[in-house]
Amino acid sequence: MANIAFLGLGNMGGPMAANLVKAGHWVAGYDLVEAQKMTAAEMGVSVMGSAREAVAGAEIIVTMLPAGRHVLAAWAEFLPAAPKGALVIDSSTIDVDSAKRAHEAGRAEGVLTLDAPVSGGVGGAAGGTLTFMCGGSAEAFAKAKPVLEAMGKRIVHCGGPGAGQAAKICNNMILGATMIATCEAFVLAEKLGLSAQALFDVASTSSGQSWSLTTYCPVPGPVPTSPANRDYKPGFAASLMLKDMRLAQEAAASAGVATPLGAAATQLYALFAAAGHGGDDFSGVINFLRGTQASG
Numbered sequence: 001m002a003n004i005a006f007l008g009l010g011n012m013g014g015p016m017a018a019n020l021v022k023a024g025h026w027v028a029g030y031d032l033v034e035a036q037k038m039t040a041a042e043m044g045v046s047v048m049g050s051a052r053e054a055v056a057g058a059e060i061i062v063t064m065l066p067a068g069r070h071v072l073a074a075w076a077e078f079l080p081a082a083p084k085g086a087l088v089i090d091s092s093t094i095d096v097d098s099a100k101r102a103h104e105a106g107r108a109e110g111v112l113t114l115d116a117p118v119s120g121g122v123g124g125a126a127g128g129t130l131t132f133m134c135g136g137s138a139e140a141f142a143k144a145k146p147v148l149e150a151m152g153k154r155i156v157h158c159g160g161p162g163a164g165q166a167a168k169i170c171n172n173m174i175l176g177a178t179m180i181a182t183c184e185a186f187v188l189a190e191k192l193g194l195s196a197q198a199l200f201d202v203a204s205t206s207s208g209q210s211w212s213l214t215t216y217c218p219v220p221g222p223v224p225t226s227p228a229n230r231d232y233k234p235g236f237a238a239s240l241m242l243k244d245m246r247l248a249q250e251a252a253a254s255a256g257v258a259t260p261l262g263a264a265a266t267q268l269y270a271l272f273a274a275a276g277h278g279g280d281d282f283s284g285v286i287n288f289l290r291g292t293q294a295s296g
């Protein structure tokens with residue numbers, strides 16, 4: 001069992017740290033917010049007074065923070081206090097350029113590093129069923145895997161530094177665009193007098209099939225577990241989808257790649273969020289496309 005430091009005990013980090021405790025690890029935690037620290041302490045996390053205090057003596061350090069700037073600032077603060085040879089894992093969803101800079105900062109301080117963003121949301125974090133997409137050396141991945149297995153079901157080594165973040169945003173760009181295409185098809189079907197169920201029955205077993213349709217159908221009825229059946233309560237909030245779509249756009253601009261559908265989908269989620277629906281499930285964008293939901 002390992003001595004682990006966990007920084008960022010929010011909606012995702014809190015339950016992830018709790019699963020490490022359940023697996024028998026000793027977990028020193030730190031967050032800026034008092035309420036997060038108290039909840040984590042109730043779950044068995046040993047809460048420390050600072051990030052530097054938390055990482056002292058840690059074999060493995062995990063960060064789960066909002067965005068790239070938080071990760072770079074936190075790493076700059078605690079890395080000098082981290083034991084040489086420790087493994088530092090960032091599971092936040094951040095831009096690829098910041099992820100690569102974090103790897104470089106870690107290497108300069110003599111630690112192993114891994115970017116390991118997740119999919120699965122707060123339900124996956126609580127249930128220990130997350131998917132981890134990992135970027136870094138084979139050595140870092142091999143050391144991380146048994147620890148990540150206490151928090152997730154699928155642990156995938158995607159390549160070198162930044163490859164985990166690249167996999168996450170490419171996947172979510174597909175998801176964001178296919179959801180809008182799926183929503184447009186249901187809206188068109190309505191206008192053509194075709195029932196949602198009939199479209200679902202055909203498209204779910206034809207070439208229009210996708211996860212957005214068969215698992216997360218944006219109209220109520222065909223897939224009873226989808227957020228459409230509970231008034232588009234998330235699920236996966238539109239504001240989080242927008243964050244990931246924007247990260248994909250930043251990466252595309254940085255790499256000089258044209259992603260016209262990704263760009264259009266990003267703008268639609270931005271409009272949807274600006275109209276007051278950032279807290280709705282992202283599949284609620286169908287009402288926006290119908291023109292029946294101008295502002296929230």
Ligand code: NAD
Pocket residue numbers: 007008009010011012013030031032033036051064065066067070073074091092093094118119120121122240243
């Ligand atoms: P959150 O805002 O609930 O948690 C982030 C925590 O980090 C907060 O408690 C904040 O106080 C803390 N924090 C910020 N700066 C800190 C610092 N310097 N030191 C210590 N703590 C600090 O966010 P979340 O929903 O837990 O998401 C965390 C990351 O996971 C994000 O990058 C998000 O995009 C990604 N993610 C979230 C979901 C989801 O469904 N919520 C799903 C997949 C990935």
